[in-house]
Amino acid sequence: xxxxxxxxxxxxxxxxxxRMRSALTMLGIIIGVGAVIAMVSIGEGAKAAVQAQIASFxxxxxxxxxxxxxxxxxxxxxxxxxxxTVADIEELKKIPxxxxxxxxxxxTMQIIHENKNWFxxxxxxxxxxxxxxxxxxxSGDFFTQTEMDSGAKxxxxxxxxxxxxxEPGEDPVGATIRIKNIPFKVVGALDxxxxxxxxxxxxxxxxxxxxxxxxxxxxxxxxxxxxxxxLSAESPEQMPQVVDEVKRILRQRHKLRPDKxxxxxxxxxxxxxxxxxxxxxxxxxxxxAVASISLLVGGIGIMNILLVSVTERTREIGIRMAVGAKRRxxxxxxxxxxxxxxxxxxxxxxxxxxxxxxxASNVAGWPTIISGDILLIAFGxxxxxxxxxGLYPANKASRLNPIEALRYE
Amino acid sequence: MSLIVCRDLVKTYRLGEMDVHALRGVSLxxxxxxxxxxxxxxxxxKSTLMNIVGCLDxxxxxxxxLEGTDVSTLGENRLAEIRNSKIGFVFQNFNLITxxxxxxxxxxxxxxxxxPSREQKAMxxxxxxxxxxxxxxxxxxxxxxxxxxxxxxxxxxxVTNPSIILADEPTGNLDSQASREIMETLTQLNRxxxxxxxxxxxADIAGYARRTIMMKDGVILSDRDAGGVAIARVVPLEAxx
Numbered sequence: 001x002x003x004x005x006x007x008x009x010x011x012x013x014x015x016x017x018x019r020m021r022s023a024l025t026m027l028g029i030i031i032g033v034g035a036v037i038a039m040v041s042i043g044e045g046a047k048a049a050v051q052a053q054i055a056s057f058x059x060x061x062x063x064x065x066x067x068x069x070x071x072x073x074x075x076x077x078x079x080x081x082x083x084x085t086v087a088d089i090e091e092l093k094k095i096p097x098x099x100x101x102x103x104x105x106x107x108t109m110q111i112i113h114e115n116k117n118w119f120x121x122x123x124x125x126x127x128x129x130x131x132x133x134x135x136x137x138x139s140g141d142f143f144t145q146t147e148m149d150s151g152a153k154x155x156x157x158x159x160x161x162x163x164x165x166x167e168p169g170e171d172p173v174g175a176t177i178r179i180k181n182i183p184f185k186v187v188g189a190l191d192x193x194x195x196x197x198x199x200x201x202x203x204x205x206x207x208x209x210x211x212x213x214x215x216x217x218x219x220x221x222x223x224x225x226x227x228x229x230x231l232s233a234e235s236p237e238q239m240p241q242v243v244d245e246v247k248r249i250l251r252q253r254h255k256l257r258p259d260k261x262x263x264x265x266x267x268x269x270x271x272x273x274x275x276x277x278x279x280x281x282x283x284x285x286x287x288x289a290v291a292s293i294s295l296l297v298g299g300i301g302i303m304n305i306l307l308v309s310v311t312e313r314t315r316e317i318g319i320r321m322a323v324g325a326k327r328r329x330x331x332x333x334x335x336x337x338x339x340x341x342x343x344x345x346x347x348x349x350x351x352x353x354x355x356x357x358x359x360a361s362n363v364a365g366w367p368t369i370i371s372g373d374i375l376l377i378a379f380g381x382x383x384x385x386x387x388x389x390g391l392y393p394a395n396k397a398s399r400l401n402p403i404e405a406l407r408y409e
Numbered sequence: 410m411s412l413i414v415c416r417d418l419v420k421t422y423r424l425g426e427m428d429v430h431a432l433r434g435v436s437l438x439x440x441x442x443x444x445x446x447x448x449x450x451x452x453x454x455k456s457t458l459m460n461i462v463g464c465l466d467x468x469x470x471x472x473x474x475l476e477g478t479d480v481s482t483l484g485e486n487r488l489a490e491i492r493n494s495k496i497g498f499v500f501q502n503f504n505l506i507t508x509x510x511x512x513x514x515x516x517x518x519x520x521x522x523x524x525p526s527r528e529q530k531a532m533x534x535x536x537x538x539x540x541x542x543x544x545x546x547x548x549x550x551x552x553x554x555x556x557x558x559x560x561x562x563x564x565x566x567x568v569t570n571p572s573i574i575l576a577d578e579p580t581g582n583l584d585s586q587a588s589r590e591i592m593e594t595l596t597q598l599n600r601x602x603x604x605x606x607x608x609x610x611x612a613d614i615a616g617y618a619r620r621t622i623m624m625k626d627g628v629i630l631s632d633r634d635a636g637g638v639a640i641a642r643v644v645p646l647e648a649x650x
Contacts, residue, residue, distance in 0.1 A: 003520075003523065316506050319506060319517075320517065320521070321492075322463075323498070324492050324569075327485060406465075
């Protein structure tokens with residue numbers, strides 16, 4: 001123990017003697033470790049941000065859209081046909097793995113509060129929709145069942161709406177806004193969700209009860225047609241199975257012959273998440289490659305400088321052997337020097353990496369997550385690089401013949 | 410019992426296609442407390458003999474026992490331990506580690522012996538006192554004169570309280586004043602009981618010793634005490650060729 005401690009002290013002194021050389025040798029490790037930590041932190045931050053976006057859509061959500069159809073050779077796009085109804089969605093609730101269903105109809109309209117107005121999406125929704133999509137209020141409350149059933153003129157405002165129609169700090173609950181010149185009472189202000197995966201502002205929306213939208217605001221060709229249906233599954237694992245079941249039930253209800261295309265579209269939130277996972281997987285591999293290459297280059301630098309050092313200090317090695325150093329003492333001495341170099345490089349690299357990540361979030365405004373694990377792993381690897389690349393020069397030093405080493409000029 | 414007993418030491422190096430016979434059968438005994446000079450021209454085998462006696466090398470043939478232990482068959486680690494505890498080296502070019510203090514140089518053998526740091530310092534200081542350099546303990550070799558450097562080397566050699574000090578041309582790089590001081594220091598240490606084996610090719614330096622061994626072509630030519638009386642069997646060169 002005493003010996004190891006002394007060896008470490010000696011190593012620090014030897015390296016301190018050649019400050020410039022040591023610093024340049026460490027540079028490879030510093031850059032490698034620093035780059036990896038900065039990139040991982042930025043990558044993790046971006047990943048977390050995307051995951052939060054995906055989660056902001058709700059958890060385990062399956063979306064059912066009325067399908068595109070072909071009318072006289074002209075394909076209409078999603079929602080071209082009013083093929084999806086409240087009854088369809090209520091039927092889907094009978095699937096055991098489905099915990100909640102909801103539906104919505106949306107349109108874009110001008111809304112007015114006092115002397116301010118805003119053009120936005122008005123979404124007629126059920127309480128199931130609000131639950132599935134994970135909305136919550138910052139003030140006020142969701143619609144009551146009575147309001148839902150009776151088609152009451154009540155509205156929930158998204159964060160962007162509150163910011164644009166009301167003064168800062170003003171509580172919109174209780175105020176009256178007009179949608180299509182119909183006065184609506186604000187019953188709640190919603191918590192902000194931010195942007196979705198496609199970059200659209202999810203808070204630029206107002207919600208009114210579905211019945212109100214259908215009967216009083218948007219009008220309808222026939223009651224019960226919906227713009228989109230939403231289901232939440234019990235677990236992510238059950239989602240593919242639920243999707244199949246939804247397709248089967250809807251085809252049956254819509255009496256589609258096997259040769260006909262679906263007249264609806266089912267979207268699985270997991271698919272979006274999977275694409276994201278794939279991206280972060282390849283990002284990870286890329287990082288690993290960058291890290292390995294830079295640590296390899298740094299390690300070779302350490303090996304190189306140690307070989308020079310062994311040659312320069314041949315006589316010192318001879319002296320040490322003459323006064324009683326065993327081969328393992330010499331081996332350890334040079335190995336410790338390698339590890340001190342690489343570990344110090346690693347430590348400085350960790351500092352630069354953390355600094356770089358902080359700079360990225362402060363200057364460029366990127367979200368970053370610095371995990372203690374990655375710092376430890378990066379530092380540990382840099383120390384290991386020292387052991388690995390120090391072994392060859394250290395072994396070479398320990399194999400010197402003391403008589404020849406003493407004569408070395 | 411003799412401190413050093415060598416019997417028919419043979420050392421052969423292989424240099425490319427040629428065998429170089431550095432030692433061709435050397436037998437000698439040195440008793441504890443002796444002061445022996447080994448002389449000879451370069452290539453006479455005196456350095457090879459010193460390397461073997463100093464446990465830096467092992468003979469190809471013959472036996473060497475130190476304090477009754479046959480060391481010619483020991484492994485590297487055991488030899489390192491013997492060098493560490495029983496032998497002190499003094500070299501022609503001092504062989505101090507540059508850019509470390511006199512104190513640290515003297516501590517070096519104790520470090521490898523595993524002596525606690527505090528004790529190392531006390532022992533090293535005592536050794537430096539014995540060579541009269543206690544006031545130079547913080548100086549680096551470059552800040553010391555040749556004679557002072559050699560005295561630091563002597564302090565390093567005697568810090569572990571060895572049985573033998575092997576001095577290989579200890580005055581070769583020194584002026585006559587410093588040479589005399591070094592030889593007086595060695596003589597003093599010998600009086601205090603340490604066996605000294607001195608390798609030199611200068612007759613006046615060898616004059617400090619109480620016994621002189623002459624070597625030539627890998628054999629002992631003569632082995633006489635200060636009065637010129639033959640001490641041991643002298644192997645005639647012709648008998649070996």
